[in-house]
Amino acid sequence: MDLFSPLSSCFDQGESRIARLDISMGEAPAFFADDLQKGFPNGLDLKSNGCETSIVVGNRTYVIGGTSDKSTLSVGVQVYDRSSGEWINPTVLGTKPKPSKGHSAVLLNEDRILIINKGTTLDDCAWFLEVDTQYVRKQRKILGSEVVAWSKGVRGNAEKPIVISGPSGVGKGTLISMLMKEFPSMFGFSVSHTTRAPRAMEKDGVHYHFTERSVMEKEIKDGKFLEFAEVHGNLYGTSVEAVEVVADEGKRCILDIDVQGAKSVRDTKIEAIFIFIKPPSVEQLEKRLRARKTETDEQIEKRLKNAKGEMEQAEAQSPCIFDHILENDILDKCYASLKKLLGLDDESVIAASESKISAPEVIYLPTDYSESKIGDKVIIRCRNAELEKASKDLIVVDVSSIKGSAPGRTRGLNIYTMDSFLDGVDVIN
Numbered sequence: 001m002d003l004f005s006p007l008s009s010c011f012d013q014g015e016s017r018i019a020r021l022d023i024s025m026g027e028a029p030a031f032f033a034d035d036l037q038k039g040f041p042n043g044l045d046l047k048s049n050g051c052e053t054s055i056v057v058g059n060r061t062y063v064i065g066g067t068s069d070k071s072t073l074s075v076g077v078q079v080y081d082r083s084s085g086e087w088i089n090p091t092v093l094g095t096k097p098k099p100s101k102g103h104s105a106v107l108l109n110e111d112r113i114l115i116i117n118k119g120t121t122l123d124d125c126a127w128f129l130e131v132d133t134q135y136v137r138k139q140r141k142i143l144g145s146e147v148v149a150w151s152k153g154v155r156g157n158a159e160k161p162i163v164i165s166g167p168s169g170v171g172k173g174t175l176i177s178m179l180m181k182e183f184p185s186m187f188g189f190s191v192s193h194t195t196r197a198p199r200a201m202e203k204d205g206v207h208y209h210f211t212e213r214s215v216m217e218k219e220i221k222d223g224k225f226l227e228f229a230e231v232h233g234n235l236y237g238t239s240v241e242a243v244e245v246v247a248d249e250g251k252r253c254i255l256d257i258d259v260q261g262a263k264s265v266r267d268t269k270i271e272a273i274f275i276f277i278k279p280p281s282v283e284q285l286e287k288r289l290r291a292r293k294t295e296t297d298e299q300i301e302k303r304l305k306n307a308k309g310e311m312e313q314a315e316a317q318s319p320c321i322f323d324h325i326l327e328n329d330i331l332d333k334c335y336a337s338l339k340k341l342l343g344l345d346d347e348s349v350i351a352a353s354e355s356k357i358s359a360p361e362v363i364y365l366p367t368d369y370s371e372s373k374i375g376d377k378v379i380i381r382c383r384n385a386e387l388e389k390a391s392k393d394l395i396v397v398d399v400s401s402i403k404g405s406a407p408g409r410t411r412g413l414n415i416y417t418m419d420s421f422l423d424g425v426d427v428i429n
């Protein structure tokens, strides 16, 4: 079996990477490998640090690596449009990977590129550069410019985020606090941005990121938000970073957002569980809001008025935003239903602990390897020196079960080792 037909998209270190670019069409800028290797500016603000990789997707060539901005120690992206002969500086969304000792690129399904970072731990080695996913297309329309988006690959099946919505005062925050108190290592709260003033006990960066409207509007324009909405006269929004921070802690993300926000998240096609919490009655809702003593009478009136619209929208069958509607009448009862729904009631927890899957192996990606793509698997073969150290010389990056995309992490990545000799794999370089 020939596992190692070379990948056209990969450039090993020391080679003249850019020289391999097909820039024969149109008026491509002078873009010489020599200049790049000496670190000379090339008219594109792109300087080589010996780590660029290029990959062709349709009529575009993506040059990934190095950075055009010395202040951000992260991987840069440049696009060469072969039909117009022009270089484009795309808007790059999402958290970028940090520069590594080189990387290789593998095209997946024409909509995203798998970037494998050399010399990193396997938990940080796989990143996806999305070039034409639904999210990227939508952002391209909104921002009116070329867009690419980074999404880090997360090993294993991290659970879907949970979106909790419901009228103000229904008890969303109370239920979320109970969940986070009982399961502190399981859940992480997505800290939203808001332009409303902090309440007495609220801390910046914990309950919200309190911000100015003009700053938030600029950040919305820059594509930093997964969703945002005008709620009860203030601007609220979930930044992409807020969700990524939770995923990076290995926790399941909980979003407390209004119905408009839930609809926006639903529209992005992000895989999440959407739960609407409804009050037993509008009278009870008013009682809770008044007892909380955090809003003026006028603000309470506004929130109650909006509550009616939110409940109508949530219970409408089409478009159906929510997967579940829970009534928060007796708090403990509602909390028990929420836990059951999330598979956290006693019976489900015992069943899960009995069938617990062992933690993924800790492996390091070598700096010297060759790789090949077979279907949904990228096979990485360690070379010489590293081969001697490694008991298993093949690392398999299996993308067949990946779920999700930018904004946020791409889950379900399976990375494991294999021994080519023991497994009888015929390796041809």
Ligand SMILES: Nc1ncnc2c1ncn2[C@@H]1O[C@H](COP(=O)(O)OP(=O)(O)OP(=O)(O)O)[C@@H](O)[C@H]1O
Pocket (backbone or CB within 6 Å): 166, 167, 168, 169, 170, 171, 172, 173, 174, 175, 288, 289, 291, 292, 328, 329, 330, 331, 332
């Ligand atoms: N089932 C319940 N019965 C009675 N009071 C409740 C119940 N659930 C929550 N409360 C109380 O109602 C008030 C509002 O709850 P909470 O602040 O959690 O609402 P919320 O939905 O998060 O509101 P907002 O959207 O404005 O942030 C709080 O004082 C809380 O203690």
Ligand SMILES: Nc1nc2c(ncn2[C@@H]2O[C@H](COP(=O)(O)O)[C@@H](O)[C@H]2O)c(=O)[nH]1
Pocket (backbone or CB within 6 Å): 165, 166, 167, 168, 172, 192, 193, 196, 227, 228, 229, 231, 232, 236, 237, 238, 256, 257, 258, 259, 260, 261, 262
């Ligand atoms: N669309 C969004 N809605 C949000 C977000 N964060 C909070 N909210 C919702 O706003 C109201 C009011 O909250 P309060 O703290 O002022 O009482 C409530 O319904 C929240 O769910 C967000 O990031 N996006």
